[in-house]
Amino acid sequence: MIAPSSHNRSSSERVYRLFLYIYPARFRRAYGHQMAQTFRDCCRMARQQAGTKGLLDLWVHTLYDLVVTASTEQISAGLSLLKQFFGLEKEYTMSNYGLNLDVALRTDIGRKRQLNEDAMISTVPQDPQVMQKKGALFVVADGMGGHTKGDRASEMAVNTVRQVYYQDTSDDLAASLQHAIQHANQVIYQDNAANFQQAEELVKHGMGTTCVAAVLQADKVYVANAGDSLAYVIRSGQVKQIAQNHSWVAEQVRTGAMTEEEAKAQGKNNMITRCLGIHADLDVYVTSEQVQDGDVLVLCTDGLHTLISEDELRTIVEQYGPQESVQQLVERANENGGPDNITAVVVRVSLEDTV
């Protein structure tokens, strides 16, 4: 792991972000990010003009503003709830959330490999009805098998997931996503089975791939994965891993069998416990989570997440827009040796509260 790089967030801003929790959740989701951004600008200006005294002065003023406006917003949120209760106001439907996505994707061969076996796709439906019902889909896959077509496996995974996901008309998006990955597993497995009659041979020489898929719809993100390609949400200075790491090491740590250090000492660092294409059935991890305005979703292969720390990841996506971020992330992984293919998808979420 690499030491965290310089922090671009002052302690004042961190404290202010904590204070934002006294506002109603809906208000915080819509404006929290912008408020923290504005506060940071004010801090910079206050420090420039009057140093520590300026900063203190700003804090006094801001605390007063915080208390007064948070009470106003809490009262208004309470009144709105009351009105809903008496049927005077309708619950805001999901469609009222204007979901704006800023997306960037990048894949790189790295410095040691002969072939890029990673694959990635991003689909943001143009049709508002499809967007409202199924949302936007992002998939990253890391193929393996080297000489035996790992690149084909990852390509098949991302394309099948996309096709199956959007054909499925179910409203249960988590199940829909899980099913799409299971289906991709079937497709790759069938292909392997046609080439290798013996099950042992298939396991040894067949092509396989990891897969992580994320859907952003309304104010939620759904994530499904198998293998060690992962997804993260970066929000208010925190990095949260939202996919399950099916690497052998992570599995030992999760089940409590070994500590991370013990597991890493076993020399099975690049073994994974789940992947697509090798068995007829596949257990796919799936989860979902509320998204907030300003959240950044990151999907990546192990060629990235094993080479940079979570702190570095956070610093980069907070500092740069998605385009610049994917470039920086790939560069950083290459600077650290680039032993594997590197793939990153960065999506910045803006939720417009159109109430």
Add this chain to the structure above:
Amino acid sequence: MKPVERDPESLLPLTPAVFHILLALADNERHGYGIMQEISRRTDGKLRMGPGTLYGSIKRMLADGLIEKSGERPDPALDDERRHYYRLTDFGQRVVRAEAQRLAQLVNVARAKQLLPGPELAGGVS
């Protein structure tokens, strides 16, 4: 949209925060901090608006159709982080004009009662 058909007068008088934000946006689209700076500049630093007051007002003004989001992009003068920009809607334009007229009439009354020494100081010191 409904608010466009509404009578601008129905929103008057505006709260000082809303009026200042409308004035700040009258000549240019701005992001949150840009609005704060403009207000501070126009009032010689006398009016300092906190982020809570600013975004609470922005929320209500968006709902009332006075302003709208005009995009999201970095401000090269500050840093490379993306910022939400806001601008006046046509309705917002009419409302800020109506409010300015209402205040001008009040100032005329004050002047008639000799509370203000001369036109050059109108709207001056608070």
